[in-house]
Amino acid sequence: MNSAIESLTLDVSDVTTAQAFYDAAFGLGDRLRLRAADAESSGFRGYTLSLVVAQPANVHALVDAAVAAGATVIKPVSKSLWGVGGTVQAPDGAIWKIATSAKKDTAPPSRAVDEIILLLGAADVLASKTYYTERGIRVAKSFGRSYVQFDTGTSPIGLGLYRHASLAKDAGVAASGSGSHRLRINGGLGAAVDPDGFVWAPVEAGASL
Template identity: 60%
Template sequence: MASIESVTLDVADPTAAHHFYSAAFGLDKQLGLRASEAPTTGFRGFTLSLTVSQPATVAALIGSAVEAGATPLKPVAKSFWGYGGVVRAPDGTIWKVATSAKKDTGPATREIDDIVLLLGVEDMAASKRFYVERGLTVAKSVSRMYVEFAAGPGPVKLALYRRRALAKDVGVSPDGTGSHRIAIGGGAGPFTDPDGFAWEAASPALAT
């Protein structure tokens, strides 16, 4: 089964980005970082989500991200589906931290259950078909709005979301141009998907 084995973010300053992600979320090995000045404006068409076990952990991770230099986009709050908050990292990447739990079962931790890469797509049917043809297995599909693929052995799960809906979910305008500033590593690559997201040969250096 094809899956994501690595995610690399293009950032202006890899050293500063490494310090941020380590301090904010404790992500030391799960992300690749490389220097890039590729032009980009507005919404880059993707988000990264951290799924955790309880509200206290959501608040703790969002708090540490803001202390490390992130910009709040949506404050930590309850919703009908759970509890979550959204920040923009100093390098411009948008991160959501969320849980389906409504109540805490213990003190806050920094433990992350899942990392999910959500790609904003214009044509859900076409993008879903594209990835299925490259070996990914659909685990969940909601009309033409959302598709989640079965998790592989790598540290990151993949899901597709309508671009405008994804932007609305994290509190930003859907408008944006230029580089996505992200490269996805996996056994199905190299290729570029219908929305311009580039897949490369997986980096063996990244592991859970």
């Protein structure tokens, strides 16, 4: 089975306003789609989106652009043992982590995004891992009941599982939340709903509205 994720669709209350934000903040093009929906949702939505970039200057450039466009800073950009990163929340509620493993800049600042990674919070990482592997999605890395990174081939969007509470802690928010994830994954898995309620749709269903 094709494990690639072609795009992600976020449910937003106002597509025009959300599109203006994402164009100004990240410029992800067709990799991110928007759909008008008012499904009930509160607190942590159970997932995060990471933008992986080449150097610290690019982290700052993207975070600054997102904040200027209306995002809220959850974690300011800072250095750590693994690199440099910061976390923001878009006006629609989606949580975005911008990060690089590089410690130094080697080029002028850019808002180029090397990779998008979708991390799903799982109540039971092993059960969710089994769900995906039984449907043909191979595992690239796995750390027991804590974390799984899947092999999504040449997909423009990577996929991983993280323990729900750990993912919320990493994002810098409380783990509690209820209602819709307000997210649809458009990819080779087809029409499906995983054990944690994340909805997949066939690629052809991911057209812009």
